[in-house]
Amino acid sequence: MQLGAWSDRVRVTVSTSSDVLRWPAVGRFLRWSHARTSLQLILLVVAAVLVLHGLFGPQVAPANLATVVSWVQYRGWLIIAVLAAGNFFCTGCPFVLVRDAGRQMRTPLRKWPRWLRVKWIGIALFVAVLFAYELYDLWALPRATAWLVLGYFIAALAVDLLFTGATFCKYICPIGQFSFVAATVSPLELRVRQPETCRTCHTVDCIRGRRAESDPAVVTRRGCELALFLPAKVGNMDCTFCLDCVQACPHDNIAVATRVPALELVDSRRRSGIGWLTRRRDIAVLSVIFVFGGLINALGMTGPARTMEQSLAAMLDARSEGPVLAALFLIVLVLVPLVLLATAAALTRWFTRTSRPSMVSIAATYSYGLIPLGVGVWLAHYGFHLLTGVLTVIPVTQAAVLEVAGWAALGAPMWQLTGMRPGVVFPLEVGVILIGASGSLALGYLISERDYPERPVAAAIPWALVTVAVATAALWITAQPMDMRAIAFPG
Numbered sequence: 001m002q003l004g005a006w007s008d009r010v011r012v013t014v015s016t017s018s019d020v021l022r023w024p025a026v027g028r029f030l031r032w033s034h035a036r037t038s039l040q041l042i043l044l045v046v047a048a049v050l051v052l053h054g055l056f057g058p059q060v061a062p063a064n065l066a067t068v069v070s071w072v073q074y075r076g077w078l079i080i081a082v083l084a085a086g087n088f089f090c091t092g093c094p095f096v097l098v099r100d101a102g103r104q105m106r107t108p109l110r111k112w113p114r115w116l117r118v119k120w121i122g123i124a125l126f127v128a129v130l131f132a133y134e135l136y137d138l139w140a141l142p143r144a145t146a147w148l149v150l151g152y153f154i155a156a157l158a159v160d161l162l163f164t165g166a167t168f169c170k171y172i173c174p175i176g177q178f179s180f181v182a183a184t185v186s187p188l189e190l191r192v193r194q195p196e197t198c199r200t201c202h203t204v205d206c207i208r209g210r211r212a213e214s215d216p217a218v219v220t221r222r223g224c225e226l227a228l229f230l231p232a233k234v235g236n237m238d239c240t241f242c243l244d245c246v247q248a249c250p251h252d253n254i255a256v257a258t259r260v261p262a263l264e265l266v267d268s269r270r271r272s273g274i275g276w277l278t279r280r281r282d283i284a285v286l287s288v289i290f291v292f293g294g295l296i297n298a299l300g301m302t303g304p305a306r307t308m309e310q311s312l313a314a315m316l317d318a319r320s321e322g323p324v325l326a327a328l329f330l331i332v333l334v335l336v337p338l339v340l341l342a343t344a345a346a347l348t349r350w351f352t353r354t355s356r357p358s359m360v361s362i363a364a365t366y367s368y369g370l371i372p373l374g375v376g377v378w379l380a381h382y383g384f385h386l387l388t389g390v391l392t393v394i395p396v397t398q399a400a401v402l403e404v405a406g407w408a409a410l411g412a413p414m415w416q417l418t419g420m421r422p423g424v425v426f427p428l429e430v431g432v433i434l435i436g437a438s439g440s441l442a443l444g445y446l447i448s449e450r451d452y453p454e455r456p457v458a459a460a461i462p463w464a465l466v467t468v469a470v471a472t473a474a475l476w477i478t479a480q481p482m483d484m485r486a487i488a489f490p491g
């Protein structure tokens with residue numbers, strides 16, 4: 001490991017007060033060597049319960065834990081946790097716990113092929129999950145949801161028993177890719193506390209893993225499986241907050257530090273395990289899919305989506321929903337972003353009177369600036385479902401216990417418990433979309449200031465217009481009444 005090449009990139013010392021690991025109770029818990037396992041065990045039990053109830057419980061979505069926990073609770077809490085703290089749902093990921101158990105029996109020997117060390121598979125699976133969710137109305141299907149969760153466990157296990165490191169997390173997991181992008185606007189980040197300590201560190205256990213003194217071939221604490229070398233780590237992209245590096249570092253030199261959210265998206269330094277963000281076309285595409293995926297996911301259950309599908313069905317003379325939905329996805333996830341980003345990139349070149357960099361590079365660079373708006377859209381949508389149904393998990397759990405135990409151990413199901421009224425949640429949805437849009441406007445200007453110091457305002461104007469256009473679409477979708485998306489097809 002060539003530490004010298006990276007050492008001048010580590011500049012800032014983290015103060016004790018801004019290091020969550022030094023905070024009284026939460027810090028002690030996170031530094032505990034079994035902190036991750038305890039979180040994983042909790043989520044493993046939750047996953048087991050929802051799979052069993054999904055497979056064998058009532059096949060009515062609002063009365064089944066598989067659908068209520070997966071589509072109402074889990075998604076909402078995930079995005080809230082990422083925004084409030086960091087990628088802590090990856091910390092507690094039960095798939096990794098099962099994988100680790102599997103690796104006790106079989107050690108993977110193969111390395112993930114170099115040409116696949118990009119996000120394209122993760123992006124394709126992310127789109128596939130969004131598509132399947134809309135096509136099959138997964139939110140209404142407890143058994144299918146349970147199979148999806150089981151399939152996830154099997155896929156994570158199969159991939160990581162074949163390939164070393166955290167291959168599934170880094171390159172394949174669609175939830176992981178979603179969380180990595182969202183975590184760029186988190187207020188916390190793993191980074192070194194004292195740069196000087198790293199400059200004189202010879203073991204670099206944070207990446208290589210801590211070795212047994214008696215036998216250096218034996219790893220007693222694993223290093224970063226995501227290939228993020230702490231002295232050169234920038235931001236949260238690809239970090240699962242697993243805290244392995246914290247446990248491995250022999251100098252106790254890693255902090256969970258507070259920071260300004262989203263500023264990492266303007267950081268042009270080379271990142272360990274990633275390279276230069278501006279050169280990663282796959283991550284730029286992931287960011288765009290994240291933003292516009294938020295729109296189509298929110299659009300899915302509204303009346304206008306049904307009208308659009310009916311028009312498309314008539315135009316395509318479609319006899320099933322698949323091709324119609326595929327056309328809608330093509331329009332919202334590909335054509336609209338392509339037109340918006342290409343136009344904005346061309347205008348930026350024109351306004352700044354430059355011929356370089358290429359339009360693709362400009363679009364890729366500025367696409368990261370749209371992430372805060374995308375996070376606002378996802379939070380508005382998932383927050384709506386969570387807040388309007390936050391208490392439904394109580395009667396569903398009571399009913400499940402009654403069903404299994406034969407008596408009301410948790411009391412009779414209180415079906416009157418639901419959540420906040422949609423009218424009360426609506427202003428909150430508008431608020432988070434506007435906050436996200438403000439963040440994107442600010443990032444667009446900061447990127448312009450960095451790349452076009454002579455004409456930052458001119459360079460930023462097209463991207464401000466893109467932000468306003470996407471935010472307007474998001475607000476319009478949010479204002480639409482919910483509608484069960486189901487259209488009749490002949491045959």
Ligand code: SF4
Nearest residue numbers: 198201204205206249
């Ligand atoms: S093991 Fe600790 S001190 Fe050494 S390089 Fe990694 S973070 Fe720095």
Ligand code: SF4
Nearest residue numbers: 224239240242243245
């Ligand atoms: S840097 Fe690596 S080891 Fe440390 S928390 Fe992030 S993913 Fe885990």
